[in-house]
Amino acid sequence: MHAPKQSHMEAALRVLRYLKNKPCLGILMSSKSEMKLTTYCDSDWATCPMSRKSLTGFCVKLGDSLVSWKTKKLATTSRFSVEAKYRAMASATCETIWILGLLKDLNVKGPEPVSLFCDNKTALHIIANPTYHERTKYIEIDCHLIREKVRYHIVKTEYIQTQEQPVDLLTKALGKAQHQYLLHKLGVLNICNTSSLRGSVENKD
Template structure:
């Protein structure tokens, strides 16, 4: 074994330390992706995906070199390790790996144009932290136009530092937006419980209830009020463990206005102003940006 000193670079992830905390980015990896794709000289853009896109419904010419598309999306998947704002775009592009078309390739190139504007962007793990877990969850009801399955997304914070995030299509079709939001709450509760257990194994005890923020009043009422359970029998029983966690005081649910729902960035393509606003709220920084 060798002591290689303080960690600075590992598997494409760059680590920078200061009194404020630890900053993680993949600047060199992002520049390598741009160079390989011939996009180093492209014009930057502010958002990774066009708002109100219809990529799932396009009927165009198939891509002449699908392997190039698959390789690019695969590299973007790894880039999302430190770039949570890419999760929705990568999730969308990965659905067309089997038969990509020209518009899908153009959408992937748009992500590269976004990377060109901020290759050094990453997440800051702050040194001053109360080590309390909280999460934001959201869903986009019937987001998939072909299967009508909803999209779930969550962000988990340890104190004020973002430590976990995910965008995933729900396994079944939800009959209402409230049901879709409730399923998203259930998935996020699972992640919170796992992280709480992980912290416990590291000697960090979490005695206070974990806060779960949701922008659906209906889903919050379903979780808190047992009367609503009679009206939601078509939801699988395992989803109702959210209420069990509330009764055990392991979890506390909170309402957050839709405009301040941080998980929106994981479930839909946003406009420039809202996208930039949520990036700042997530604590995502770019150490290489001009001041």
């Protein structure tokens, strides 16, 4: 905002054109969804061209319905891509714990552990490896947090292929086909189209 450019205006107009052409997109909170939490996390390492700070994000689904999501640029610069991924996993884990506590207050018992999906195998290996090395000394607190929740069977980490990672919507610029695919995967539907809603409910049945 302090140094606007023409490219910023063009990006803003592009967003407005998208919103104008998609006024009916919404999230369907289905009454028939199973009470199962699923969490996805991802990061775009050193994405900021000015500061080289990374962009991290996560989303949480309850059954087939999206209930929580967030994108944030890290306050510090990550030296390694796995560091940015791990910080995204830590944020997603904290959000998952909060939602589990909220469900407990509502007397809703969801199955545990909650699946935490990440598309970075190195980050997943760090969780399974109790030995710290150069790439983990900057994120030891996050390592302890996630390992503790895995050990107590609150969350379980799983690998997901990059093309199936829905958080890419929040952290990366995507092509039209991949964008539409991930929107559908997140459960974002055209709420003005009753046939699409009916089809979604029938698919859950």
